[in-house]
Amino acid sequence: MPGTYIPSEYLPVLIFIIIATAFGLGALVIGTVFRPKKPYPDKLMPYESGVTPIGEPRYRFSIRFYVIAMLFVVFDVEAVFIYPWAVVFDKIGIYAFIEMVIFIGILLIGYIYAWKKEAFQWD
Amino acid sequence: MIPELFFAYFAFAIVLFSIIVITRKNPVHSVLWMLLLFFHIAGLYLFLNAEFMAVMQVIVYAGGILVLFLFVVMLVSLKEEIKVARFIGAWPTGFTFAVALFIVILMSLRSFVAGPQGKYTIDLIKSESNIKVLGKLLYTDFLFPFEIASLILLVAMVGAIVLAKKRFKG
Amino acid sequence: MVPLNWYMLLSAAVFTIGVFGFLSRRNIIIMFMSIELMLNGVNISLISFSHYLQDMRGQILAFFVIAVAAAEAVIGLAIVIALFRNKATVHVDKINEMKG
Numbered sequence: 001m002p003g004t005y006i007p008s009e010y011l012p013v014l015i016f017i018i019i020a021t022a023f024g025l026g027a028l029v030i031g032t033v034f035r036p037k038k039p040y041p042d043k044l045m046p047y048e049s050g051v052t053p054i055g056e057p058r059y060r061f062s063i064r065f066y067v068i069a070m071l072f073v074v075f076d077v078e079a080v081f082i083y084p085w086a087v088v089f090d091k092i093g094i095y096a097f098i099e100m101v102i103f104i105g106i107l108l109i110g111y112i113y114a115w116k117k118e119a120f121q122w123d
Numbered sequence: 124m125i126p127e128l129f130f131a132y133f134a135f136a137i138v139l140f141s142i143i144v145i146t147r148k149n150p151v152h153s154v155l156w157m158l159l160l161f162f163h164i165a166g167l168y169l170f171l172n173a174e175f176m177a178v179m180q181v182i183v184y185a186g187g188i189l190v191l192f193l194f195v196v197m198l199v200s201l202k203e204e205i206k207v208a209r210f211i212g213a214w215p216t217g218f219t220f221a222v223a224l225f226i227v228i229l230m231s232l233r234s235f236v237a238g239p240q241g242k243y244t245i246d247l248i249k250s251e252s253n254i255k256v257l258g259k260l261l262y263t264d265f266l267f268p269f270e271i272a273s274l275i276l277l278v279a280m281v282g283a284i285v286l287a288k289k290r291f292k293g
Numbered sequence: 294m295v296p297l298n299w300y301m302l303l304s305a306a307v308f309t310i311g312v313f314g315f316l317s318r319r320n321i322i323i324m325f326m327s328i329e330l331m332l333n334g335v336n337i338s339l340i341s342f343s344h345y346l347q348d349m350r351g352q353i354l355a356f357f358v359i360a361v362a363a364a365e366a367v368i369g370l371a372i373v374i375a376l377f378r379n380k381a382t383v384h385v386d387k388i389n390e391m392k393g
Contacts, residue, residue: 067284084261119284191366192366211317257352276364
């Protein structure tokens with residue numbers, strides 16, 4: 001059975017999260033408590049530089065956002081695979097280096113495919 | 124005392140948030156509660172001496188996959204989504220099955236015997252950081268799954284581009 | 294010192310909540326999120342075992358689970374988008390015909 005493990009070097013992170021959350025929530029709550037509340041229909045309409053809004057506030061969301069986010073996820077996972085290698089690659093010999101080259105090479109094939117299929121083009 | 128307190132908070136928050144995630148009407152709310160859930164899971168990993176897993180959870184899951192979910196929710200969003208029924212007609216069956224599964228897992232926990240202890244004690248991992256121990260294992264002993272993971276990522280990229288591009292014209 | 298059984302209970306709870314969400318929701322994107330919830334429940338179990346048995350293999354398996362879950366989310370959501378293009382709905386009880 002292992003002993004008790006307390007990640008005491010992450011205490012600043014915890015304090016930071018608590019202060020940031022308190023700051024954000026506090027600003028919202030204090031605003032809700034202290035501001036005057038006198039709504040009328042003209043004030044509640046969505047703002048459109050002074051004119052009355054026409055049409056729906058929704059446009060066709062392009063597929064390009066999904067393709068960009070998808071490419072980000074795949075290359076993000078690749079980067080996360082490279083992080084542990086980067087800290088120990090001088091200790092694990094030449095074979096680990098060659099294998100990482102193979103890993104990046106296989107993903108390079110995917111990158112070239114995405115390039116040729118114009119996944120990186122915005123328009 | 125302190126680890127039990129933190130575990131109690133994390134466990135309560137994780138179960139509460141996962142129940143909230145699956146019962147929201149608005150899918151955007153579900154995604155945002157799931158973000159909070161992933162941060163709590165990452166905090167739990169920190170208490171289990173797995174700092175790199177906590178960081179990977181935040182970077183990949185909270186920072187990549189949830190953004191993907193949010194984009195797709197925006198893409199397929201309907202205005203009346205919050206007014207239609209959330210659950211399908213047969214949801215009591217699903218609930219019964221889930222409760223039965225939980226009871227079965229609980230029964231199997233009573234006869235659980237832990238295996239032998241390994242050699243990666245807490246002090247050994249703290250002497251050089253968790254990421255270095257992970258790196259040394261990953262690229263020497265677990266090399267084959269690592270290369271297969273690159274193929275899986277390649278398949279994911281190619282498949283998603285094929286499925287999401289515009290159709291052929293003509 | 295938190296006993297291992299509590300972590301296994303937590304993992305079982307998160308997993309069964311994910312199972313319930315997968316079996317009962319109409320919106321296919323929430324079904325996907327329930328799958329991610331199930332995978333996270335399993336990850337909690339793996340990493341807690343890795344801590345208690347002082348072995349690193351649990352963390353390595355959890356590492357690969359996260360990577361494969363990312364790839365699966367990518368392709369699954371691309372399928373959802375293609376499905377939405379053809380049927381204009383994301384409610385699974387309306388996607389019950391292969392014609393058209």
